Amino acid sequence: MSNAFFTVKKPLNEPILSYLQGSPERISLKGKLKELKEQRIDIPVIIGGKEIYTGNTKECVIPHNNKHVLATYHLAGEKEIKLAIEAARLAKKEWESVSWQHRGAIFLKAAELLSGSWRTTLNAATMLGQSKTVYQAEIDSACELIDFLRFNTYFMSEIYTDQPISTNDNWNRLEYRPLEGFVLAVSPFNFTAIGGNLPVAPAIMGNTVLWKPSGAAVYSNYFVMKLLQEAGLPDGVINFIPSSGNLLGDVVFNHQELAGVHFTGSTQVFNTMWKTIGNNIEKYNSYPKIVGETGGKDFIFAHKDANVEQLVTALIRGAFEYQGQKCSAASRAYISAQLWEEVRGVLIKEASTINVGNVEDFSNFMGAVIDQKAYDKIKGYIEYAKASDQAEIILGGRCDDSLGYFIEPTIILTTDPHFKTMTEEIFGPVLTLYVYKEEDFEETLDICNSSTIYGLTGAIFSQDRGALIKMEAHLRNAAGNFYINDKPTGAVVGQQPFGGSRKSGTNDKAGSKLNLLRWMNPRTIKETFNPPTNYRYPYMG
Known part of the structure; x- marks a missing residue:
């Protein structure tokens, strides 16, 4: 038995390799x-x-x-x-x-x-x-x-x-x-x-x-x-x-x-x-x-003073990386009406360029969902939205399992903040958006906080520090991993310890x-x- 007190080198996070052409x-x-x-x-x-x-x-x-x-x-x-x-x-x-x-x-x-x-x-x-x-x-x-x-x-x-603590006596x-x-x-x-x-x-x-x-x-x-x-x-x-x-x-x-x-x-x-x-x-x-x-039903909440390009990037990466099959994936978003028209244009333009296909082709951003069961479940939610008068599919919605279990990145716009795809975990590349009026800002924060059973991850976007403070306080228990001006995915070991409460x-x-x-x-x-x-x-x- 050794009589030394050993120490372990404090780790640094493993560098991410680039996989550039020719590397x-x-x-x-x-x-x-x-x-x-x-x-x-x-x-x-x-x-x-x-x-x-x-x-x-x-x-x-x-x-x-x-x-x-x-x-x-x-x-x-x-x-x-x-x-x-x-x-x-x-x-x-x-x-x-x-x-x-x-x-x-x-x-x-x-x-x-x-x-x-x-x-x-x-x-x-x-x-x-x-x-x-x-x-x-x-x-x-x-x-x-x-x-x-x-x-x-x-x-x-x-x-x-x-x-x-010990004493002289013990x-x-x-x-x-x-x-x-x-x-x-x-x-x-x-x-x-x-x-x-x-x-x-x-x-x-x-x-x-x-x-x-x-x-x-x-x-x-x-x-x-x-x-x-x-x-x-x-x-x-x-x-x-x-x-x-x-x-x-x-x-x-x-x-x-x-x-x-x-x-x-x-x-x-x-x-x-x-x-x-x-x-x-x-x-x-x-x-x-x-x-x-x-589980999780993870959110992005955008204040009227959010940076549109940063928000859109977070929406796309947060919702569609790994086909949305992350418990932390952005699945619902609340967008200020004052931002909406600009966000809609940039979001559809950017998301329309996403390539879906064989991941062995490094130009693809998305692959297939994991299996037939997952494919059928996700497709069912998309079909439900298509048939509803409370929702509109503004991007994607096509599914094809003839070769692989492929589902397009799909964006749903709903008039109901309690709509099925806003409250139930889908675990696929489906993002549902709700546009709120500025006078309903705090009420919508309440809805974001209480409308699902989960409390895993969430993100808020604004350039206004006062608004960030208010959103952070309002959503204190809504997410165990909380992000400010960033997507709600990608927790790193040692940097963002991961986990949520409620039914997460x-x-x-x-x-x-x-x-x-x-x-x-x-x-x-x-x-x-x-x-x-x-x-x-x-x-x-």
């Missing part, structure tokens, strides 16, 4: 895209370091070329889920006894590998499997995941240095134990970095994890798992179990050693999880820590120490140097 990173990525498309891999369940091929399989397809199969992946059944729990239990004792610097070194090595030789693999897998453009893949599966790995290690070291220590039991991590399709962070955050604190990736992101998430193994992650610390959510819940939520859940996904699924855990609360050895980031989640702020604190079970230790030898106190004399 080495562009040439390398193009080659990796070609390589991955030319092979069809078989993705196993990974439990205790062993690869298991169950024979119960599904396919990973390219969303923008939905006849092309990238991989077959095997689903964990009840037997495999129970094996994974046992593997996590067996690995726990040794893993939690590994010194924090050695745990951290594994994830720092993973970050370094991803920054180098693994970068093109993760980016290409994310582009193909999730239809992300090169830029969206780079900021996700490379930069953000690297940042999670490095910053989590740094945050861990900072947490461990936080100790209570020494008080705070020991940061991992949770007692195993953690379930359930990750979404839309961010490879979230897929990596959900199991890694508990693991770095000494927990062992069952990781259920989204079926629509198994392809890239499998490469994340292989990256962690190459970095030296011990067997059983993270167990990779693609599976049916219902089956997984039946087994895991009935197990007495469930210690925590790290979740990103829909509000409805999270609500069901929470209810199930509550109903089973008598079964558990301890109260499970439940951490979730769920538990707001435990991924990308900060706050999240890591949830995966600990602290123990206070008091050592007294000169204990009393008589029970009597002086006042009794």
Whole structure:
């Protein structure tokens, strides 16, 4: 056991590569895209370091070329889920006894590998499997995941240095134990970095994890798992179990050693999880820590003094990057009537130039939505708006799934601030606008604040400081990540810790120490140097 106090270098955020024409990173990525498309891999369940091929399989397809199969992946059944729990239990004792610097070194090595030789693999897998453009893949599966790995290690070291006050007579220590039991991590399709962070955050604190990736992101998430193994992650610390959510819940939520859940996904699924855990609360050895980031209906609110070009850029990037499939995507906007005519002209002109298509063509700004289910849902909202006398589609609205799941960037103008597409989460490239009169400014702020169940992200635009102060105060609880004169997407690890409240989640702020604190079970230790030898106190004399 070392007797030194170790420090971790404070990280800088990973630089974003440009992928300009002729650049080495562009040439390398193009080659990796070609390589991955030319092979069809078989993705196993990974439990205790062993690869298991169950024979119960599904396919990973390219969303923008939905006849092309990238991989077959095997689903964990009840037997495999129970094996994974046992593997996590067996690995726990040794893993939690590994010194924090050695745990951290594994994830720092993973970050370094991803920054180098693994970068093109993760980016290409994310582009193909999730239809992300090169830029969206780079900021996700490379930069953000690297940042999670490095910053989590740094945050861990900072947490461990936080100790209570002692006196001459006693020494008080705070020991940061991992949770007692195993953690379930359930990750979404839309961010490879979230897929990596959900199991890694508990693991770095000494927990062992069952990781259920989204079926629509198994392809890239499998490469994340292989990256962690190459970095030296011990067997059983993270167990990779693609599976049916219902089956997984039946087994895991009935197990007495469930210690925590790290979740990103829909509000409805999270609500069901929470209810199930509550109903089973008598079964558990301890109260499970439940951490979730769920839905959003994120807004942009434009005051009459907003800069039009800045606002339009935020509307387009906020609503249509990655086909609007971000929980933080701008989905509703409130525009001052005094700005509207100018905004309308610039917005339609700019948004009309957006290219939608195969993300392997780097000139495209948007790819396809993730799958048929998402396509049908988004198309349904567009058709609803087309049929309504309270709405007008002023841009886009066309959908085509003959080759890939393509939906044009669509802008809806409504006369009703409570219109369906203003209040319900769509998770696609659909932006609904409401134009308010200046005399209704504060009333419209109230509507923005109260008309949805969510509280994830939001943005306000104005050049008037007084108006910004008023909007910020009025919308204090409307968003956990709040942006002034910027789009409501693109939170950076260490800069804008991410999460919202209301029905957007538990707001435990991924990308900060706050999240890591949830995966600990602290123990206070008091050592007294000169204990009393008589029970009597002086006042009794």
